[in-house]
Amino acid sequence: MSEKRTELEKLGEFGLIDHLTKKFKTSVPTTLKGVGDDAAVISISDNEALLVTTDMLLEGVHFNLMYMPLKHLGYKAVAVNVSDICAMNGTPEQITVSIAVSNRFPLEALEELYEGIYTACNNYNIDLVGGDTTSSLSGLTISITAIGRAEKKNIVYRSGAKENDILIATGDLGAAYMGLQVLEREKEVYNANPNIQPDLDGHDYIIERQLKPEARLDIVRFLKELDVVPTSMIDISDGLASEIIHICKASNVGCHIYDEKIPIDAKTSMTALDFNLDPVTCALNGGEDYELLFTVKQADFDKVKGNPHMTPIGHITDKNEGLYFVDKNGSAIELRAQGWNHFKD
Amino acid sequence: MSEKRTELEKLGEFGLIDHLTKKFKTSVPTTLKGVGDDAAVISISDNEALLVTTDMLLEGVHFNLMYMPLKHLGYKAVAVNVSDICAMNGTPEQITVSIAVSNRFPLEALEELYEGIYTACNNYNIDLVGGDTTSSLSGLTISITAIGRAEKKNIVYRSGAKENDILIATGDLGAAYMGLQVLEREKEVYNANPNIQPDLDGHDYIIERQLKPEARLDIVRFLKELDVVPTSMIDISDGLASEIIHICKASNVGCHIYDEKIPIDAKTSMTALDFNLDPVTCALNGGEDYELLFTVKQADFDKVKGNPHMTPIGHITDKNEGLYFVDKNGSAIELRAQGWNHFKD
Numbered sequence: 118m119s120e121k122r123t124e125l126e127k128l129g130e131f132g133l134i135d136h137l138t139k140k141f142k143t144s145v146p147t148t149l150k151g152v153g154d155d156a157a158v159i160s161i162s163d164n165e166a167l168l169v170t171t172d173m174l175l176e177g178v179h180f181n182l183m184y185m186p187l188k189h190l191g192y193k194a195v196a197v198n199v200s201d202i203c204a205m206n207g208t209p210e211q212i213t214v215s216i217a218v219s220n221r222f223p224l225e226a227l228e229e230l231y232e233g234i235y236t237a238c239n240n241y242n243i244d245l246v247g248g249d250t251t252s253s254l255s256g257l258t259i260s261i262t263a264i265g266r267a268e269k270k271n272i273v274y275r276s277g278a279k280e281n282d283i284l285i286a287t288g289d290l291g292a293a294y295m296g297l298q299v300l301e302r303e304k305e306v307y308n309a310n311p312n313i314q315p316d317l318d319g320h321d322y323i324i325e326r327q328l329k330p331e332a333r334l335d336i337v338r339f340l341k342e343l344d345v346v347p348t349s350m351i352d353i354s355d356g357l358a359s360e361i362i363h364i365c366k367a368s369n370v371g372c373h374i375y376d377e378k379i380p381i382d383a384k385t386s387m388t389a390l391d392f393n394l395d396p397v398t399c400a401l402n403g404g405e406d407y408e409l410l411f412t413v414k415q416a417d418f419d420k421v422k423g424n425p426h427m428t429p430i431g432h433i434t435d436k437n438e439g440l441y442f443v444d445k446n447g448s449a450i451e452l453r454a455q456g457w458n459h460f461k462d
Numbered sequence: 463m464s465e466k467r468t469e470l471e472k473l474g475e476f477g478l479i480d481h482l483t484k485k486f487k488t489s490v491p492t493t494l495k496g497v498g499d500d501a502a503v504i505s506i507s508d509n510e511a512l513l514v515t516t517d518m519l520l521e522g523v524h525f526n527l528m529y530m531p532l533k534h535l536g537y538k539a540v541a542v543n544v545s546d547i548c549a550m551n552g553t554p555e556q557i558t559v560s561i562a563v564s565n566r567f568p569l570e571a572l573e574e575l576y577e578g579i580y581t582a583c584n585n586y587n588i589d590l591v592g593g594d595t596t597s598s599l600s601g602l603t604i605s606i607t608a609i610g611r612a613e614k615k616n617i618v619y620r621s622g623a624k625e626n627d628i629l630i631a632t633g634d635l636g637a638a639y640m641g642l643q644v645l646e647r648e649k650e651v652y653n654a655n656p657n658i659q660p661d662l663d664g665h666d667y668i669i670e671r672q673l674k675p676e677a678r679l680d681i682v683r684f685l686k687e688l689d690v691v692p693t694s695m696i697d698i699s700d701g702l703a704s705e706i707i708h709i710c711k712a713s714n715v716g717c718h719i720y721d722e723k724i725p726i727d728a729k730t731s732m733t734a735l736d737f738n739l740d741p742v743t744c745a746l747n748g749g750e751d752y753e754l755l756f757t758v759k760q761a762d763f764d765k766v767k768g769n770p771h772m773t774p775i776g777h778i779t780d781k782n783e784g785l786y787f788v789d790k791n792g793s794a795i796e797l798r799a800q801g802w803n804h805f806k807d
Contacts, residue, residue, distance in 0.1 A: 251523060
């Protein structure tokens with residue numbers, strides 16, 4: 118190891134991946150897309166390609182078993198990978214699951230975890246085809262790889278957004294983040310006094326959004342039925358602002374998004390206000406909603422307009438116009454991603 | 463979590479995977495083979511299939527950074543996955559790499575790790591196409607998924623061995639295990655007195671076999687040139703005995719293997735004797751050689767006979783004859799896998 122020491126937190130998660138992989142060039146003819154989108158794209162015939170994505174979840178970093186039931190964890194671990202396949206406009210078909218687990222876990226705990234994986238495989242119609250089980254010195258780690266399939270002409274990258282395209286978000290945003298806040302608050306209460314029962318009343322929706330998110334495979338099917346191929350797409354895992362920036366950067370464009378258009382469920386707003394948080398800020402920067410963000414050509418907008426699952430939140434502009442968030446007063450504020458930097462203490 | 467508590471070590475690694483995945487049935491039409499071989503097999507056209515395999519390596523369980531340079535670790539992590547693709551008689555084309563790492567590691571350490579991954583990608587002609595970088599509370603975890611390709615008619619499963627087929631091992635065995643013993647011994651010496659320089663003289667070969675194993679992609683190419691499709695194949699990651707048992711179990715056959723046929727390098731034997739270990743026992747039960755074990759029909763044996771990389775070590779028998787190891791005196795001993803049980807303390 119060299120003498121120089123650069124702390125990882127200086128780069129952040131995306132900066133780190135970029136830095137470590139920048140020297141890797143793809144050279145195998147079947148590799149259509151390598152690092153840099155929601156999934157890699159591998160050519161399998163003239164018309165079809167496979168999509169490959171992988172995610173690793175660690176106890177204490179990505180989940181807390183104090184409030185995350187293992188069954189939900191198994192389900193969520195599959196769903197977040199399926200979400201990446203959906204973000205390419207593909208259909209998931211197979212997953213592999215590797216787990217590392219310490220002796221602290223009995224077999225019954227792993228059975229619950231796999232029960233959740235099983236339920237997710239059934240719901241999304243995917244096969245578990247491989248994996249690995251090993252011990253760890255501490256904690257639980259889950260690594261899942263999902264494989265999907267799509268016709269090449271239907272695959273949607275982050276990089277295809279064009280000026281005047283409409284930006285659309287599915288479902289509602291910020292709920293998973295507020296669910297996490299409620300769970301964290303009740304954890305603190307419990308830690309202070311284990312005799313006090315957690316008060317989760319009325320928070321079912323936002324807690325379920327945190328603990329058991331669904332990948333929007335239904336949206337992929339909808340788009341197919343509507344005969345709409347988005348010009349760009351990404352899943353909303355790190356917060357809306359971060360994902361919009363990814364699309365604009367990859368597509369070399371700017372955007373305007375509008376405060377009052379951002380879809381937020383009433384329960385999310387109410388809970389945010391209880392916590393003295395701005396609901397829109399939660400939607401912009403709270404992660405883990407696993408909704409989809411995509412752009413469509415104006416010509417396609419009539420086909421998706423009025424769909425209760427799809428909300429237009431803004432439009433794509435020339436790159437030189439920048440990335441702006443327009444608030445209720447009409448003031449344009451430059452869009453920034455707070456995002457997550459796992460490497461910060 | 464239920465009240466019952468079953469310790470994981472009771473099942474062992476393979477028993478655990480079997481138990482957790484037994485209820486999963488494959489139902490997606492493109493899944494040709496799920497859990498249970500070196501790689502999953504996914505149909506991509508009438509003639510071709512993709513092979514998918516995944517492996518997770520944890521610091522303190524699978525590797526020790528005290529003697530494993532990060533560059534070698536990166537190389538090895540790729541090689542062990544490539545080895546699984548080779549074991550299906552396929553050609554690797556892409557990998558994804560996920561790492562979790564604590565703040566203890568500076569950027570320069572990860573650069574070294576990725577340098578090794580880069581070298582392996584170049585050597586095996588594969589593209590890095592995706593992955594994930596995240597923080598961990600402690601230690602380094604690497605999860606790699608490799609994707610390979612093969613013509614369907616050339617894919618070799620563990621389950622195809624037939625009575626009278628010849629069992630062949632590639633390269634030599636037990637070296638990686640003896641390399642590990644030397645490294646562990648020098649680690650103990652160093653821990654006792656850090657001023658004593660490690661004595662690795664004369665052990666280059668076996669240490670390299672431990673720290674930088676190669677996947678036998680050359681054998682896959684050889685077999686193609688020789689126009690030989692093995693009837694069954696597996697890679698030797700957990701020790702020869704364990705792999706033979708896997709093949710015989712999957713193929714529903716028995717076998718005889720012969721003590722004096724097992725290929726062991728002179729340096730491995732000498733080191734084993736230094737450690738008061740029987741070299742053949744090391745070859746049978748020592749892991750991580752990443753050689754290939756395969757069976758060929760008698761009609762094909764002439765094509766591989768005499769090849770310096772391939773050693774016939776026995777033959778396949780009827781299941782009722784059992785699995786036997788024949789020692790130098792001609793005594794037949796039932797073959798048992800000592801294997802590795804990661805869940806034992």
